[in-house]
Amino acid sequence: MAQYVLKRLLGAIPTLLFVVVLSFLLVHAAPGGPFDEERVLPDAVAANIEAYYHLDESLPKQFVRYLSGVLQGDFGPSYRYRDHTVSELIADAFPLSIRLGVMAIIVGVVIGVGLGTLAALKQNTVTDRVAMGFAMSGISIPIFVIAPLLVLFLAVKLNWLPAGWSGSSGVSRMLLPVIALALPQIAYISRLTRASMIDVLGSGFIRTARAQGLGTYAVVRYHAMKPAMLPVLSYMGPAIASVLTGSVVVEQIFGIPGLGQFFVTGALNRDYTLVLGIVIFYAALIVLLNLIVDILYGVIDPRVRYR
């Protein structure tokens, strides 16, 4: 087991390196630089700033300098938020983003699994069709359409919830962003759960459990739930990635000062170090969470052996 974890962690190194190289090249390939503004700086000042941040060096040289910093845990200074390092900015903004993300995932799993199980048990009935119709629309409508619609109806028209982040406080301002983030997850997870639950309910050991006089609740709770959750668990890796991507849009729409918003402004400002830092941080996070998912897989399925 420890050997397996170590192997996976070592295996993540080339992945992360690839992410670093690719995003470094992409960021630098974008036209303009971090200090290009409408007001053109005097040449001497610009040269001075570029020299200070080593932007006058060749690209490979810059890359080596950046990478050696990252390896020492230093993502460098932000080019725009002059008084902060990238690490500081991430440490500031990440707790808010992760809170949103975790809540969205929890809501997505709880409601998604519930809906999916219900649909599987009531297969081909009206309940099933309504639940799956809802899921289908959740998958097909993009988050940047859902979020404004939620604001329009629940905040502007009905005035139940605050429309934005600033100017309100407490749980109420979290609700709309979480719902917007969770809806696609609910949709996807309920479809996954329905399919795998139908599959499991048709298997031999469920027939045995029913032959043993276990009622529907006991059959689902004790016999079917665990195996039916395996595909959902596998989806958790991509789900987390998709929530993180979604949070970039959602934070922008609701004006939430999270990591996603820093990412967007950083990209617009050519704040090379900030964008790179967030990309690497997210990549490492996703790799780690995927590893945890794979380990949990073995907890549910006793036949999985790690090697």
Next chain:
Amino acid sequence: MSLLNICQLGIRYGDVVAVDDLSFAIDSGESVGLVGESGSGKTQTALAILGLLPATAEISGSIKFAGEEFVGADDRAFDKLRATRVSIVFQDPTQALNPYLRIGEQLRRILIAHNIAAGAEADARVIETLESVGLPDPKRQSGAYPHQLSGGMRQRAMIASALITSPDLLIADEPTTALDVTVQAQILELLDTIRKDTALLLITHDLGVVAGHCDRMLVLENGGLVESGATRQVFGTPKCAHTVSLLEAAPRLKQSIAPQPVSGKALLRVDGASVSYREPGYGRLHAVKSVDLALRKGETVAIVGESGSGKSSLVRALLGLVAAESGAVSFLGETLPRDARSRRQQIRRELQLIFQDPAGSLNPQMRVSDIVVEPLSVHEPSLDRRACRERVIRILEQVDLGAEFLQRYPHELSGGQAQRVAIARALIVEPKVLICDEAVAALDGTVREQILKLLQDIQGRTGLSILFISHDLGVVSSISHRVLVMYLGRLVECADGQTVFGSPKHPYTRALIDAVPVPDPEAGIAHTSLSGEVPSILSPPTGCAFHPRCAYAESRCTTELPAPTAIGATTVCCHRATEIDLQA
């Protein structure tokens, strides 16, 4: 009043009638055999008793248990019947037990669901029940997952789950079909001994099983009851033609039916073949250890052994599908490369193969004509369409299928027809050797006999050599010129068919012969001559691998590997082959 009373039961799926006008009764404590071929409605009847049929089934007639009507009853009524009054043991414990739950937990859930016991009391009852079905170290096994148990132990756990509630009726649906032959006898014996006052409905396709274990028997054909009566009476004076044909198809071991040995030079030889696989976490798994084999023209050689005996690995090495670790395969005197990809196409053509599951080995999206012609397009690409078609029709005729089958898809074929198509596909390129890997194991008795007869006919006409792999000595007894018995990767006995069945020299061969249930109620139950199960090939016993299960083992058997010795016509690997008498 009967315990179970079924009256004019009908089960339909749309226009398909699964069970029609079936009536029978079971009294308390009685054991009744329900016999029939696949599709005769046996399992449908069992599922109907427990209310487990799919919603699409239309049920008519009456099923009364202790006077209460259960046709049309709701799940609530069935939940009270299930387990507490009627339990069922399914065919394959690998699928019938939940792989994600510990054995003890699965049993405990039953007690909790029926408010029989909970907490420590339930745990105690679980362990007690597991012990009663002969599970060694029940405390530890109750914490095991199903995949950690052997096949036989799994089925014991399944039986424990059925009996933990002391039901009035136990339904056993082909309870031994998925198990190794030597384990089969143990499980049947267990069912006899531990059910006490519980009535038994034993569903099986195997008349040998019914003969030894049931007071009464019912014979089903196409969903209808064709014969019923005391077991002795049905076996002695069967009234119905279908019963007669079932009785004739039941495997019997008779020395006299084994064909005369064939002489001549070997066509195909295997010398000292060993096969091993890398098993992560274990090192190397030695599946086959220095096995010799010779196959002559027109000869049928049977390779017999239980799971883990290495029979399939041996065949794969012979075909070059896995590279043998050592040893040589030669065909017509020419030594073949170990890897099939380096063999000449002509050689590959000469060795053809058919598999256990006929439907699974045919592409469901191809028509019979395309399936059968495919090998021709590989080995004789110059043939034009008309010639191909003629060859296909000719070969289908040889396997007794008419031209009307050409346009059919595999799902439109019965099991026997599908296996005939598979044989036609193998024989269309006119190979010298046909390898049959458990080729009749999935077929009904009467169909099995037809396929064996067909293979024999073709051999008589064309001089085809057949290598026949089977776990069941009974199946091969009528067709085998020579028999090789394998145990844990090694050859333990090798002789011509008549000698093997008439005077076996190895205790394992004797046990395999005894394990074939005799379809004769007068013969009495063959007592299990073997305890335990086949050990894991990952850690085979030292010395003679068979010694932990052998009644004749002495100290040297535990340390020294017995060398092959010739006794008369037999080559046997046993230290005590000359001392012990296995005739009885």
